[in-house]
Amino acid sequence: MIPIYSKIIEVIEETPSTRTFLFDVEFSDALPGQFAMVWVHGVDEVPMGISYKNGVTVQKVGDATSRMFELSEGDFMGLRGPFGNGFTLPSPNEKILIIAGGVGSAPLAPLAEEAKNIGADVDIFLGSRCRDELLFRDRFNKTGNLLIATDDGSEGKCGFVTDLLLDVDLGEYHRIHVCGPEIMMYRVFRILQDKNIHENAEFSMHRYFKCGIGVCGACCMDKLGLRVCRDGPVFNGKLLEDSEFGQYARGPTGGKYKF
Amino acid sequence: MNNMKVAGVNLKNPVILASGIMGTTGASLSRMAQSGAGGIVTKSIGPRPKKGHKNPSMVKLDFGYLNAMGLPNPSYSEFSEELRIAVEKSDVPVIASIFGGNAEEFVEVAEGLMGESPAAFELNVSCPHAEGYGASIGVDSCLVEAITAAVCHVVDVPVWVKLTPNVTDIVSVGQAAVDAGASAIVAINTVRGMAIDIYSGYPVLGNRFGGLSGDAIRPIAVKCVYDLYAALDVPIIGVGGISKWEDAIEMIMAGASAVEVGSAVYESINVLGDIARGIDTFLEDAGYSSVEEIVGLTHRRI
Ligand SMILES: Cc1cc2nc3c(=O)[nH]c(=O)nc-3n(C[C@H](O)[C@H](O)[C@H](O)COP(=O)(O)OP(=O)(O)OC[C@H]3O[C@@H](n4cnc5c(N)ncnc54)[C@H](O)[C@@H]3O)c2cc1C
């Protein structure tokens, strides 16, 4: 499948650092947590969580994402997907917790919406640097009980989103879904592992993707050799035990860097 | 299936993981070993860290795959730890694929990885899309001969040489490698190719062009293996477009003593083990006693 030439039909400024791009092409069968490879012609092709059936939500960090921020309605990008495995969907009446940090909200907002449609009970812990950077707060507000933490205390609890975990009984959730910066996800993992309930949790991992389709091995995690692009990006906490999670990752050369 | 010795390497079965597929980490390599491979080849490793080309670096087409990874690798000094893990954690031989810009670099990398005891080295003189490396060397018999001789001189394990099909006469390049001491010829690497997105006008690969693999190149690989088998006195390892046991048998009948499988891992991570079992069943049903019996069989059907 070569990337589908897709027209941007709307650009939404979500926060000062993130924008949503909506396309004239839909991933109608995408499951929450799956990703697309987004090709910025002449620059690079990068993985992005599918945040709407026809859209991705992008934080500006480097070459490809900066170029995306120069594009507007009527411009084109290449899209392929949906790829990877998404989050486990709840059954009606199950209770789930969603923990989102920063742009980690992108794959989690569709999960919250889907879970609500199914009839599950959804709690959301949303964290960011500051009030302005809270991503998809309205979408989360409409789907469940939202608790907020900001690093600078400009909204909600002052501190990390993990601080919100201290005040609740985590055992009451059928499943916990996490996406955000690795250090934040790893803190959550450790808290859950201490209570021996990490098997109830799913983490959406990020690694450097080359092929994006499970062949080259660039995105593999130690020690099981799991491919984030194909076996993930969403992994059950059990699979991440005794892994490189929170310790190190590999960059474009395959060389390691520490968190 | 019984163990078999091919070109100085004790394979668990004749289906080997091709270079560049799940080959970046010790853990991914040993995962492939556990999934049923008879042997595993690492990603091609060079003298210095290389990031590789920009994405898209691999796309699936209707009839195969096009890729231009650009030989990304962390260099031999960082990869040696991965190789050690692969060797320790795999119950099948691990073959180190290496590349360089000249004989000195090949030797530097081989010596750098020798300490981790790979079962053999596979010299990548055949990558079609890395400027100054791979196929830019593999089209020149003299260079192939010099590099092969230099590596054979410094290592005490078998040296396999992997060829590019993007030449007028693959047999003469193979002959040069054998003359220099190669224990086996591996054929083929990907076939130079390109795809264009007609709506944007951009080439689909970040590197603009790359190498074709998968179904589309199997007849090309079969013919190369057939010709190499007829001309050379060393075992041929057949690679290119194998995704089913039937494809592997075809390659073996053309002259391959063993096969390598790459892109088909896209279909299933267990594909190598599936192919190995299929070969076994075929041999048994057809009344053959071993793989060896059908190596080059087609050459005897005249
Ligand atoms: C499964 C998955 C889902 C993601 N979802 C989102 C999302 O919904 N929204 C969002 O804003 N970001 C998401 N990311 C991160 C996003 O892919 C990177 O921010 C993006 O690739 C940066 O590209 P760049 O050219 O702007 O940055 P660069 O200048 O190229 O690099 C900056 C950093 O971006 C990351 N990066 C660059 N290229 C890749 C690549 N090919 N694969 C993985 N990481 C890369 C690296 O960590 C790098 O250090 C996701 C990543 C993964 C793996």
Ligand SMILES: Cc1cc2nc3c(=O)[nH]c(=O)nc-3n(C[C@H](O)[C@H](O)[C@H](O)COP(=O)(O)O)c2cc1C
């Ligand atoms: C993603 C990818 C990466 C590859 N990397 C290498 C490499 O590093 N060294 C090498 O010798 N061949 C490399 N190859 C070529 C394969 O080893 C193999 O020769 C080729 O793909 C044909 O086999 P196939 O049709 O089974 O894939 C690569 C192929 C692919 C698809």
Ligand code: FES
């Ligand atoms: S990026 Fe190639 S296997 Fe995941």
